[in-house]
Every structure is written in structure tokens, then in C-alpha cells.
Amino acid sequence: MAAKTKSLATKIALFWARRHLRKHPLTPFEPLDADTPARILVVNTTGIGDTIFATSALADLRESFQFAHIAAFVDRRRVELLAGNPRVNQLIPYEGKFKQVRSTRNLLRGFDVAIIQHANDPDVVPLVASALPGALVGYESHTYSLLYAIKLPPANRAGGDHTIDARLALTRAVGASGNHWHPELFASAQAQALAADVLKQAGLQQGEAIALNLGGSNQSKRWPLQRWAELLALLRAANQQVLLVGGPDEAADARKLLPDQRQRALAGALPFMACAALLKLCRAHISADTGLMHAGLALDVPTVALFGPDDPKWTGPYPRQRRAVVVQPHAALALSAEERKKRTDLMAAITALSVVEALERV
Numbered sequence: 001m002a003a004k005t006k007s008l009a010t011k012i013a014l015f016w017a018r019r020h021l022r023k024h025p026l027t028p029f030e031p032l033d034a035d036t037p038a039r040i041l042v043v044n045t046t047g048i049g050d051t052i053f054a055t056s057a058l059a060d061l062r063e064s065f066q067f068a069h070i071a072a073f074v075d076r077r078r079v080e081l082l083a084g085n086p087r088v089n090q091l092i093p094y095e096g097k098f099k100q101v102r103s104t105r106n107l108l109r110g111f112d113v114a115i116i117q118h119a120n121d122p123d124v125v126p127l128v129a130s131a132l133p134g135a136l137v138g139y140e141s142h143t144y145s146l147l148y149a150i151k152l153p154p155a156n157r158a159g160g161d162h163t164i165d166a167r168l169a170l171t172r173a174v175g176a177s178g179n180h181w182h183p184e185l186f187a188s189a190q191a192q193a194l195a196a197d198v199l200k201q202a203g204l205q206q207g208e209a210i211a212l213n214l215g216g217s218n219q220s221k222r223w224p225l226q227r228w229a230e231l232l233a234l235l236r237a238a239n240q241q242v243l244l245v246g247g248p249d250e251a252a253d254a255r256k257l258l259p260d261q262r263q264r265a266l267a268g269a270l271p272f273m274a275c276a277a278l279l280k281l282c283r284a285h286i287s288a289d290t291g292l293m294h295a296g297l298a299l300d301v302p303t304v305a306l307f308g309p310d311d312p313k314w315t316g317p318y319p320r321q322r323r324a325v326v327v328q329p330h331a332a333l334a335l336s337a338e339e340r341k342k343r344t345d346l347m348a349a350i351t352a353l354s355v356v357e358a359l360e361r362v
Contacts, residue, residue, distance in 0.1 A: 009097075009122040012122075013125075013144070014143070014144070017126055017144055020129060021146060024132065026147075027135070027149065031175030032112075032113075032175040032176075034064065034065065034175075035066070035067055036065055036067065036068055036175075037069070038068050038112040039110055039111045039112050040065070040111065040174070041072075041092075041114040042058055042061070042073070042114075043073045043116045043117055043124065043125075044118045044119070045120070046075065046118045047078075047217070047291060048291025048292075048295075049294045051074055051075070051078040052295060053117075053163050053164055053183060054072070054118070055183045055298065056167055056168065056180055056182060056183050057170065057171045058082075058087040058184075059180040059184055060168055060171045060176050060180035061171055061174075062088075063177065069089050069090070070087065070090075071090035071092055072091055072092070073094060073108065073114075073124075073128065074092075074094060076093035076094060076095055081185065084186045085186050086186070092104070094121075094124065097121045097122070101123070101127060105127060105131050106131075108128055108131035108133075111131070112133065112135070113134055113136075113137060114128050114136050114137070115137045116138035116142065116170075117167055125138075125144040126147075129147045136150075137149065137173055138170065139152050139154055139170075150173050150174075152169055152173060155169065157311070161314075162313065162315075162318055163314055168180070181318055182298075182321075183318075184298055185273070187273050187274070187276055188273065190274075191273040194271075195277035198270065198274075199281050201263050203263070204241055206281045207281070207282070207283050208282075209242060209281075209282050210242050210243070210282060210283055211242070211245050211285045211296075212228065212232070212244050212286050212287075213246050213287035214246040214253055214254060214267055215245075215246035215247050215267070215287075215290045216288045216347075220308065220309050220343070221290070221347065222347060223348075224347065224348050225253050225256070225257070227348065227352055228257060230351075230352035231352040232258075233352075234353070234356050243278070244257060244266060245267055245275055245278065246267035248267075251269070254266070272292070275292060276295035276298075279295065279296045279301045280299045282301060283302070284301065284302040284304065286355060287304070288305075289307055289310050289315060289316070297317055297321055297324060300322055302324070303317065303323070303324045304355055304359050305317055307326055308329065308343070308347035310340070312328065323362045324362065327358050328346075328350070329346050329347075330349075332346050332349075
């Protein structure tokens with residue numbers, strides 16, 4: 001039912017887009033000059049990892065256009081990821097599918113260009129277009145590319161492009177340098193203080209613990225609990241101190257793994273940005289492909305990234321990322337991206353010993 005409703009919503013939105021285009025034909029867009037005071041909108045209304053990827057583009061725009069007004073249109077649940085980001089002048093929350101349309105559109109008015117980084121919900125791009133920006137920029141493969149003044153060809157994933165490369169291609173299209181590949185996070189003083197307090201309560205010093213992130217956005221991306229238990233035994237045998245982190249869904253598992261050290265079983269205990277700040281206080285971070293993994297990479301925490309069904313060349317650590325190692329099962333290396341997506345056993349094929357060996361490398 002949900003898929004049918006979404007398809008209908010998209011059809012209605014496309015019908016609106018064609019009518020809108022007849023009333024407001026596309027006009028040519030010229031790349032911006034370095035000293036432009038233009039108002040630039042960056043649209044990324046999806047998940048945590050995607051929002052963190054977008055911070056590379058925001059930094060690239062700010063470094064290229066010092067006097068521009070840069071705004072980010074993001075999911076209301078991701079606003080905390082950009083709060084305090086010095087690259088951004090304005091945050092506009094996306095309240096949800098077809099919610100608060102009129103008030104949101106008013107906030108979206110007056111932009112010279114809108115860069116569509118990532119927008120899945122069927123109303124997002126039409127909502128931005130209805131606010132009449134000077135131009136929309138995005139990929140020709142997107143559903144609403146008929147509204148784009150600049151349409152880029154799809155990212156070359158087969159050739160090794162990273163998601164961040166795709167984001168920077170869009171900023172380059174409007175005249176930016178396209179060079180700032182490193183994502184960024186700026187934890188508030190409150191988040192940092194909370195992280196420091198939690199570390200103290202756990203009886204640990206800064207730079208002492210290894211953070212184990214038990215999470216995964218879906219079951220096929222999760223490392224099985226038994227594997228975490230095996231890793232924990234190996235780390236304890238080597239006298240390594242650990243903290244268990246993750247979301248509320250991992251809280252019960254964290255308590256099972258550390259029944260005698262509840263103050264170190266922190267999954268679900270901290271807001272996201274406080275958990276990210278906690279990673280910064282750790283010696284290293286072991287994680288599957290989650291938003292928290294990308295937070296650790298943005299903060300340059302030494303990271304072991306566990307990948308099964310997804311392609312680490314596309315969503316893993318950027319190739320120039322310092323002290324980051326990807327661990328994949330050998331079975332995944334011989335499979336195509338489509339074949340990996342169908343497999344639910346790949347994460348279980350990653351051994352605890354291989355993770356320890358990767359940890360030694362970072």
C-alpha cells in the first residue's frame with residue numbers, strides 16, 4: 001500500500017511539475033563568481049549519513065563563495081547535525097511529506113540557485129521549485145530533472161566515484177572549486193560536556209576506549225550479536241577498554257554484552273551529537289555502515305568500517321580519509337552490487353579476528 005501511495009504522489013507531483021514548467025520556463029544559469037553575494041540553497045532531506053555527506057558540499061560552497069548566503073534545507077530530525085556549522089547562514093527544516101507546505105515554501109523563497117543533493121520524498125523538489133529559485137541544479141537521472149537548469153550525468157559509480165564526489169560535482173557545476181572532500185561536524189559545548197561526563201562516569205580517560213557501534217540501518221547491515229561478543233572477548237584478552245554505542249534499538253544488546261559494566265553500555269543513552277562527541281574522545285571506533293560511522297569519520301576518529309551488502313567505494317570512508325580501514329567478507333568482493341543487496345549473510349561472514357587485525361592497522 002505504501003509503495004502504491006508513493007507512486008501516486010509522484011505522478012501527481014510530476015503533473016504539477018509539467019504545468020509549473022509551462023508557467024515558468026527554464027532560463028540559462030551561469031556559474032557564480034567568487035565574490036558573489038548570491039543566496040544558495042542546498043537541499044538534502046534524507047538520512048544522517050547523507051546529511052553528513054552534504055557537509056562537504058556546504059564547506060566547498062563557503063570556501064568558494066565567501067560573501068554568499070548559504071542555506072541548508074534538511075529533514076527536521078537532522079537539524080542538529082548542522083546546528084553550529086559555521087559554513088551555513090540558515091537552516092530550513094523539512095517537516096515531512098506534505099507537511100507545513102505553505103510556511104516552508106515561504107522560507108524557501110528568494111534563492112538564486114537551489115542545489116538538489118539528495119531528496120527522496122515526492123514533494124521536496126516540487127516544493128523547492130514552487131518557491132521560484134533562480135535555478136535548480138541536480139542530476140539528470142532524478143525524477144524531477146525536467147525542472148533543472150543544469151542536469152549532470154549520473155555519478156560514475158562503476159568507475160569508483162564516491163558519494164562525496166557526486167555531491168561536489170553539483171557544487172562545481174555552480175562555480176565552486178569542488179575540492180573540499182572532507183565532511184564536517186561541529187558538536188556543541190553542551191554535547192561535548194555530556195560526552196566528557198559520560199566518559200568520566202565510565203571510569204575512562206580520553207583516548208583510552210575503543211567504541212563499538214552495534215547499530216545498522218537494517219538487519220542485513222548489522223554485524224550479528226555473536227560476532228560482537230567474540231570481538232569483545234578478544235579485546236578483553238588484550239586488555240583493551242571498550243564502550244558500546246548505538247541507538248535505542250541496540251540498548252538491550254549492549255546490556256547483554258556488558259552486564260557487569262552498565263555504565264559502559266551506552267547504546268541509546270545519548271543524543272546523536274553527544275554520541276559523536278564521545279567518539280572523538282575514544283581511541284578508535286568499530287562500526288557497520290551507519291550514520292554514526294560517518295560521524296566518526298567526519299571527526300577523524302580512527303575507524304574500522306564493516307561492510308556487507310553495501311559498496312564501501314560509494315558510501316564508505318572517502319579514499320583520502322585518514323586512519324580508516326574497511327573490512328568486507330571475501331564473498332562480497334566477488335559479487336556485483338545487485339547480488340550483494342540480495343544477500344543477508346554477508347555481515348556474519350566477517351570474523352572478529354579480521355576486525356582486530358584491521359584495528360591494529362588504524
